[in-house]
Each structure stands twice: as C-alpha cells, then as structure tokens.
Amino acid sequence: MPSLAEISTRDAQLISDAMRLRFYPLAVERAQGCRVWDVEGREYLDFAAGWAVVNIGYGHPHFKEALLCQLERSTFASLISGMHTPALQLAEKLVALTPGDFPKKVWFGFCGSDANETVGRLLPIATGRRRLVSFIGAYHGSTAASMAMSAHAAQSHFIGGGHVVKVPYPHPYRCPFGDEIHDCAQATIRFLEDYIFKTICPPDDVAGIIVETIQSDGGDIVPPPTFLPMLADLCQRYGIYLVVDDVKVGMGRTGRMFSPEHFGVIPDVLVLGKALGNGIPLSAVVARKEILDAGTGLAIFTTAGNPLSCAAGLATLEVIEQEKLPENAAQVGTYLHQRLCALQERHPLIGDVRGMGFMQGVELVCDRQTKAPAARQAAKVVYRAFELGLLLFYVGMFSNVLEITPPLTLSKAEVDEGIAILDQALTDVEMGRVSDETIAPYAGW
Numbered sequence: 001m002p003s004l005a006e007i008s009t010r011d012a013q014l015i016s017d018a019m020r021l022r023f024y025p026l027a028v029e030r031a032q033g034c035r036v037w038d039v040e041g042r043e044y045l046d047f048a049a050g051w052a053v054v055n056i057g058y059g060h061p062h063f064k065e066a067l068l069c070q071l072e073r074s075t076f077a078s079l080i081s082g083m084h085t086p087a088l089q090l091a092e093k094l095v096a097l098t099p100g101d102f103p104k105k106v107w108f109g110f111c112g113s114d115a116n117e118t119v120g121r122l123l124p125i126a127t128g129r130r131r132l133v134s135f136i137g138a139y140h141g142s143t144a145a146s147m148a149m150s151a152h153a154a155q156s157h158f159i160g161g162g163h164v165v166k167v168p169y170p171h172p173y174r175c176p177f178g179d180e181i182h183d184c185a186q187a188t189i190r191f192l193e194d195y196i197f198k199t200i201c202p203p204d205d206v207a208g209i210i211v212e213t214i215q216s217d218g219g220d221i222v223p224p225p226t227f228l229p230m231l232a233d234l235c236q237r238y239g240i241y242l243v244v245d246d247v248k249v250g251m252g253r254t255g256r257m258f259s260p261e262h263f264g265v266i267p268d269v270l271v272l273g274k275a276l277g278n279g280i281p282l283s284a285v286v287a288r289k290e291i292l293d294a295g296t297g298l299a300i301f302t303t304a305g306n307p308l309s310c311a312a313g314l315a316t317l318e319v320i321e322q323e324k325l326p327e328n329a330a331q332v333g334t335y336l337h338q339r340l341c342a343l344q345e346r347h348p349l350i351g352d353v354r355g356m357g358f359m360q361g362v363e364l365v366c367d368r369q370t371k372a373p374a375a376r377q378a379a380k381v382v383y384r385a386f387e388l389g390l391l392l393f394y395v396g397m398f399s400n401v402l403e404i405t406p407p408l409t410l411s412k413a414e415v416d417e418g419i420a421i422l423d424q425a426l427t428d429v430e431m432g433r434v435s436d437e438t439i440a441p442y443a444g445w
C-alpha cells in the first residue's frame with residue numbers, strides 16, 4: 001500500500017487544480033457505514049458524507065447487491081436511443097414519490113450541474129419567456145449555464161448570463177436588508193415583486209425562479225419557514241415556474257424525502273442529484289410534462305440514464321424508504337442540533353447554529369456582536385477535527401460555516417463521538433494550537 005506522502009506527491013503532480021476543493025490530506029482506502037479508513041489505516045467518523053452524497057452510508061448490502069445484479073445483466077444500454085427497465089422503474093418511483101399530482105416526466109443526467117443546466121435551458125423554450133431569477137449565495141453547479149444561474153462568492157471569477165437576475169436570499173442571522181428588519185422573508189419577496197419586477201425584470205418575461213430550500217454551500221442558511229410558501233405564491237400569481245434545487249438537501253436529509261414537503265409547497269420542477277445515486281453519478285429533473293417535453297433531443301448526454309446509475313438510484317430510494325432514514329435524520333438530527341447548541345454555550349467562536357435534520361451549519365465569528373466571519377478559524381477547526389478522526393467541511397459566502405451532513409444512518413452514539421471531537425477541535429483552535437502554516441496548503445473555498 002503506498003504511503004500518504006507518496007499519494008500526496010502523485011496527486012499534486014497529476015490531478016488538476018481546477019477540481020480541487022481540499023481541506024486536509026485525506027486519501028480514502030475503504031469505507032463502511034459512517035466510517036472511512038485512509039491508506040495508513042486511520043479511521044474517521046464521517047460527518048460530511050462526501051458533500052451530502054452517501055445518504056445510505058457506505059457499502060450498504062442492498063445497494064451492492066443491486067449494482068452487482070445490474071452489472072451481470074448489462075453494463076450499458078443507451079437511454080437516448082433506446083429503452084430499458086431500470087430507467088423506467090426509477091422514473092416511475094420518482095414520479096410517484098415527488099410532490100404534485102400533475103402529469104410529470106423525468107430527465108436523467110450525471111450531476112446536479114447538468115440537471116440545473118438542463119432546467120435553465122428548457123424553461124425559456126417551454127414558456128417563451130427569456131429570464132430566470134436566482135438567489136445570491138446559491139450554488140447550482142459548475143457547468144457554464146449552471147454557474148450562470150448560481151451566485152456564490154467562490155464563483156465570482158465567472159461572469160454569468162445577463163438573463164439570470166439575482167436577488168438576496170433571506171438570511172435570518174445576516175438579513176441582507178438590515179438587522180432591524182423583523183421579517184426577512186417578507187422583505188425579500190417585496191424587494192423582488194415591488195422593485196425588481198417593476199424595474200429591470202418584467203415578470204411576464206420570467207420563465208422560472210430557482211431556489212434552494214436551505215442554501216447550503218451559501219452557508220447552510222435556513223430561511224424563515226414562510227419564505228418558500230410566499231415564493232410559491234408569487235410564482236403562481238405571475239405564471240412563473242418554481243424550481244427547487246434539492247440536489248444537496250433532498251433524499252431524506254432534512255427529515256422528509258424532499259425538502260419542499262416541510263412547507264407544503266409543490267414545485268413545478270424538482271432537481272435531484274448527489275445522494276440520488278449514493279455516489280454513482282446520477283441526477284434527475286422531475287418536472288411538469290410540458291417543461292420536459294419542450295423539444296426533442298434538447299439535453300442529451302450519451303451515457304446519461306444508464307442502467308447501472310438507475311439501479312443505484314432505485315436501490316438508494318428503497319433503502320431510504322425501508323429503513324425510514326428521513327425519520328432517523330429528523331430524530332437524530334434534532335439531537336445533533338441540540339448538542340451543537342450546547343457547544344455554542346461554551347465556545348465564543350460559535351455565532352449561530354442552524355439546520356434541519358442532518359443538514360446542520362455552525363457559523364464561526366470573531367465577535368458575536370460584530371459577527372465578523374471567522375474564516376481562518378473555520379479552516380483550522382475542520383483541519384484539527386480531521387487530525388482527531390472526524391471528517392467535515394466548511395462552506396459559506398464568507399467561508400466560515402462548519403457544515404455537518406453525515407450519512408442518514410448516523411446514530412446518537414456517533415453524534416456524541418463526533419461532538420466530542422468537534423469540541424476538542426474548537427478548544428484547540430481557540431487556544432491557538434493550530435498554526436496558519438499547517439492549513440496553508442489547503443485553500444478550501
């Protein structure tokens with residue numbers, strides 16, 4: 001087995017910087033359940049699930065069996081120029097499970113980026129309206145069109161398309177309209193309707209509004225519960241399609257299978273990815289038929305919707321349902337939230353704790369009064385936690401939010417174990433035990 005040092009050298013020589021978002025030197029050798037082992041045999045508890053991907057945990061027997069079974073039958077069959085049962089089974093399941101009893105169809109891709117790009121392409125064609133609205137802080141992907149729909153600080157080097165109008169997202173801890181505003185959600189909707197729609201963006205030219213129910217890469221921001229219903233109402237009044245990007249928080253993570261279910265909102269378009277294939281590349285757009293049928297062959301990727309990916313998606317959904325993982329995410333996630341709030345009482349570095357289920361964010365600040373973002377400290381806490389055996393990342397427009405998105409199978413005992421490590425890591429950073437030089441090679445966001 002090559003050593004970590006050897007792997008690090010080869011990785012630096014061979015792997016493009018363009019695909020790096022590194023926080024510490026992790027070289028995974030194997031993984032099982034909520035645990036990961038590196039090439040030198042060190043064990044880690046996984047509070048990241050590889051960016052909210054491995055929702056059913058690593059090495060689930062049903063998942064492995066389903067993939068092996070499909071490998072035996074056929075490794076590939078084209079869906080763009082043929083038909084196959086795994087795609088139909090998965091599409092049927094998605095149509096049945098997702099909110100909305102209108103006629104729906106399914107489009108398959110590989111990742112959240114291509115799925116959002118497809119939505120952005122089809123909506124103007126389906127409606128004859130040219131514009132889209134998205135929210136500042138959103139991360140919708142890393143292809144040109146999905147980047148154009150995003151508005152994350154990490155993508156500010158990229159100039160997006162002028163047809164996407166970006167508006168503030170309601171952030172209760174840092175309301176973009178000022179701290180004195182008591183209803184940040186209402187202020188956001190008013191700004192959009194009374195200012196943006198009346199000035200630069202006529203609503204009858206808006207095809208869709210794309211939104212994350214929890215803005216995750218933007219800083220794990222949980223908007224006021226009234227926000228999504230108010231946005232859905234606005235869309236309905238102007239005949240605008242509502243697109244919910246559930247790529248990161250869908251598939252049971254928030255405590256329901258799909259996040260809009262918490263708010264009684266039925267999106268016209270639901271975008272899924274990441275956990276849909278539990279790590280096997282797979283994304284899906286589940287949407288009103290008239291949107292996904294806007295034209296033939298408008299979004300075709302040769303190997304998309306392949307039977308192996310579809311078998312992975314089907315098996316993942318079966319495990320989430322059979323093992324009641326959304327319920328576990330809700331119950332154990334509440335316990336996790338409480339334990340994080342208890343940490344906040346002892347660590348002045350923690351300014352805010354927020355989240356739903358197993359999507360939790362811990363915002364670090366230099367000072368609770370000024371709320372000055374503690375970005376360097378976040379990088380150090382994440383690094384120190386890694387050294388102590390816990391995997392997590394940080395996110396946010398100011399790179400100062402510790403993100404906790406474990407596999408949905410995580411137990412209370414594992415929460416306790418992870419919290420103990422996080423507690424120690426926070427203490428070590430507060431005591432100045434992690435140097436700037438240690439974290440210097442890991443640029444993060």
Ligand SMILES: Cc1ncc(COP(=O)(O)O)c(C=O)c1O
Nearest residue numbers: 111112113139140141245247248
């Ligand atoms: C909400 C959301 N949408 C889309 C994407 C893009 O997904 P992918 O990286 O699989 O292309 C991400 C990735 O982090 C995401 O968080």
